[in-house]
Amino acid sequence: MARAATTSDAFNAIAEPQRREILVLLRGGERPVTELARDLGMSQPQASKHLRVLREVGLVRVRGAGKQRLYGLDARGLRPIHDWVGGFEEFWNETFDRLDEYVQDLKQARREEPTDGDDQ
Amino acid sequence: MARAATTSDAFNAIAEPQRREILVLLRGGERPVTELARDLGMSQPQASKHLRVLREVGLVRVRGAGKQRLYGLDARGLRPIHDWVGGFEEFWNETFDRLDEYVQDLKQARREEPTDGDDQ
DNA sequence: TTGACACTTTCCCATATAGGCATATGATTG
DNA sequence: CAATCATATGCCTATATGGGAAAGTGTCAA
Numbered sequence: 001m002a003r004a005a006t007t008s009d010a011f012n013a014i015a016e017p018q019r020r021e022i023l024v025l026l027r028g029g030e031r032p033v034t035e036l037a038r039d040l041g042m043s044q045p046q047a048s049k050h051l052r053v054l055r056e057v058g059l060v061r062v063r064g065a066g067k068q069r070l071y072g073l074d075a076r077g078l079r080p081i082h083d084w085v086g087g088f089e090e091f092w093n094e095t096f097d098r099l100d101e102y103v104q105d106l107k108q109a110r111r112e113e114p115t116d117g118d119d120q
Numbered sequence: 121m122a123r124a125a126t127t128s129d130a131f132n133a134i135a136e137p138q139r140r141e142i143l144v145l146l147r148g149g150e151r152p153v154t155e156l157a158r159d160l161g162m163s164q165p166q167a168s169k170h171l172r173v174l175r176e177v178g179l180v181r182v183r184g185a186g187k188q189r190l191y192g193l194d195a196r197g198l199r200p201i202h203d204w205v206g207g208f209e210e211f212w213n214e215t216f217d218r219l220d221e222y223v224q225d226l227k228q229a230r231r232e233e234p235t236d237g238d239d240q
Numbered sequence: 241t242t243g244a245c246a247c248t249t250t251c252c253c254a255t256a257t258a259g260g261c262a263t264a265t266g267a268t269t270g
Numbered sequence: 271c272a273a274t275c276a277t278a279t280g281c282c283t284a285t286a287t288g289g290g291a292a293a294g295t296g297t298c299a300a
Contacts, residue, residue: 122255
């Protein structure tokens, strides 16, 4: 099998940096494709493709406005991600201590194996 | 080009569900590969490969313990993700209002176009 | 109708994946 | 030393990607 589709969930959708940038831009309000493409320095078709992915996972919605199509943010799909990652909050502080423990282990291991059994 | 490597950053690394499960398991403490593979119902080589990815992005670290290699969580790399997603926190509540606006738009559009019955 | 915009989709390609399986590496013990 | 356990890597394949270019759809204005 290949990697899961980018459209399979928000996790996969936001793994792409340019799509994250699009979301950031959309925090400023609705925007047409061309503007997004210009601001992000990508081709307009490419922007459309990224927006399609974001739409399919529900992070973005479209609204026709004359000849334009205005894309808007729907951030609700980001909440599960925030929650999941938040489940590790206590660990990214605690980890420093564990790392310290780890370093102590290394030191001790080196101390217990000075030069016997040596080369290769 | 193809999709960015899974090892290019934590965003890509955690896009894979099984890797997320591994991280969750590791919250319970250090574990050898075989145990992780068993608990997640995947083959040992597959678990090793996932762990390699997680190690390359720094979400996991290894420590030799006899013939075993104990994998441990290093959640610090998740913090940037939490922060980035957190930047949308105000929006996934506000979005309901905007959606409402959107729905109003739809209603009005329907009212101006002679389709079938009325609504409420 | 025609034309001009604003987008979207299709086609092409190089690349990297996840997974299954076989095999290699590493460490420990006899 | 060899045997054995624990883990890593190599090889294979199907699949999906992001990107460029080109062609298709939709909407408005004259």
